[in-house]
Amino acid sequence: MLDRLNVVKQRFDEVSDLIIQPDIIADQKRYVQLNKEYKDLKEIVDKREVYKALLDNIDEAKEIIADGSDAEMVEMAEMQLDEAKEQLPALEEEIKYLLIPKDPEDAKNVVMEIRAGTGGDEASIFAGDLFRMYTKYCESQGWKTSTMSFNEGTSGGFKEVIFEVNGDDVYGTLKFEAGVHRVQRVPQTETQGRVHTSAATVMVLPEAEEFDVELDMSEVRIERTTSTGPGGQSVNTTYSAIKLHHEPTGLIVSCQDEKSQHKNLEKAIKVLRSRLYERELAKKQEEDAARRKSMVSSGDRSAKIRTYNYPQGRVTDHRINLTLYDLSNIINGDIHKIIEELKLAENTEKLKESEVF
Template sequence: MLEKIQIIKQRFDEINDLIIQPDIISDQQRYTKLMKEYKDLKLIVDKGETFKEALENISEAEEIIADGSDAEMVDMAKMQLEEAEETIEKLEEEIRFMLIPKDPDDAKNVVVEVRAGTGGDEASIFAGDLYRMYSKYCSDKGWRVDVVSQSDGTSGGFKEIIFEVSGEDVYGTLKFEAGVHRVQRVPQTETQGRVHTSAATVMVLPEAEEFDYELDMTEVRIERTTSTGPGGQSVNTTYSAIKLHHEPTGMIVSCQDQKSSHKNLEKALKVLRSRLYDLELAKKQAADSEKRKSMVSSGDRSAKIRTYNYPQGRVTDHRVPGLTLYDLQNIINGDIQKIIDELMLAENTELLKANDDEI
């Protein structure tokens, strides 16, 4: 453990010297990346200092007990030894978790796609509820949400809504939301009070920069059309809406949220690049046996991950045994951190088992 902490301390000192160099400061991309690493390593270095202090306290207490010349000092040393040993045990566990290699995508912004599934109008209304839940959660976190495109439901909500989320460690937090969300409630249109089950699918894609995924524009057909739906005087008068056709995969991405054709193209390309990057990521994860075993990080979008039961005021996440909360109203209003914390803990436990030999 000490050897591992020392290696991290050396890297921390190296970064500490780098981030004050003028050429690094002027390179915004590199500077931002180094500052992120600096903050992550500082947490481990600070915890490592506390760990070393606890080891020194144990050594000091053991010397006093071995000497045995002062009975009162021996009693105090025994108490100190007991406290330090408890501290060491706790610190070792915390540091082991901190030493788990981080997913490099965790720091990325994301593109979230929410689509109504089975359940007709009620599924669209539920997709709208999920969008509002994420919007409120992101707002509380200080993250920015920008809608890329939306297709409204006939009775409210959305058949589909795509939005970007920008902030700190967004993918590392929201990736646990990918999958099928199921709702059980009495729809507003139900006259006999029967509970219906509807579903919506959530996709969380790490936002791919150009250096993450190089998009071959010769494989992309760009279609420019007039905007439809609400949007002011420019609707149906200018060819600002963009539809991208990715020929090799058959993927289609549309964007008409902005009045500018250039901005719509920029947003559509960002979504397409993120989807294609996500495909590559899925292949990599499928090839990784430890990732494939993890119950949390698989992100299988065909799997039912969570049920929102309105009659019982209950939310159950099916990936962690016993993860049921009777706090539906607060959760649907954006208070999902407690669920995400449990999922993070479950994933870290799986990763810890996989990395135990190295750590």
């Protein structure tokens, strides 16, 4: 393992030299990539120092024990050896996971889209519940959320809501949430007390940088309209709402959240760019999933991933057969345990296929 860590240290030293070169700083795309690599490698290099110190302690203790001339020193060395050997397996396991190649998308911010599926008004209400769940979770992570577009349901919630999330390693955390979420509960409108099943679809798009996607604006038709929805200043009076039609793919993006036409256009372009980027990424994920037979991040948007059962207070993630009887806290944003279990499942898969160990 130390040989592998030494290779990482060598690359870290190279990257450290590169990011201070004027020609690299002038190339924004390369500079951003190298800075990200530097951050990832530093975490491993720091852990390498801890690992090396532990191995040195073991060697030193063995030498003192082998010498045996000072009984008191031998006793201290035996304690040091036992302590170091106890710490070693957990540290090696941690390093193994750190050495798994990271998905370059994981560090990106995201655009999340939640759409009501089957279930009519109840599906819209559930989409609203999911939106609140994610915004509360993001808040607990110290991430910033911003609504980009929404279409309210007739009885509350949303037919569709699009929002962006900015922070550290956002996509790497939220990518597991993409798919179909099901809810089983008695709707407020149900007079017979029967449990209904409704659904909402969640999409998690890594936010595309300008150098990720070549967006030719000559292929985009821009439609400017008045905003729709609840009344208020500027609504229905100014042409601030934006609708983009991407001719080659048929993708349509709308944004009317801001009063400024310019800001709505900026947000709509960001969503369009992310959707185009996600299309290419989805193809790659499907290929990877077919190769790895991954249960966790298959890229299949139609896959039913999770069920929220209100009568039993239960949440089940079907990909890893995880069931938690903590629905009230989960729907209020406490989804950390589910995400950590999904991350662990994916890393375990990656570790199995890794040729390093």
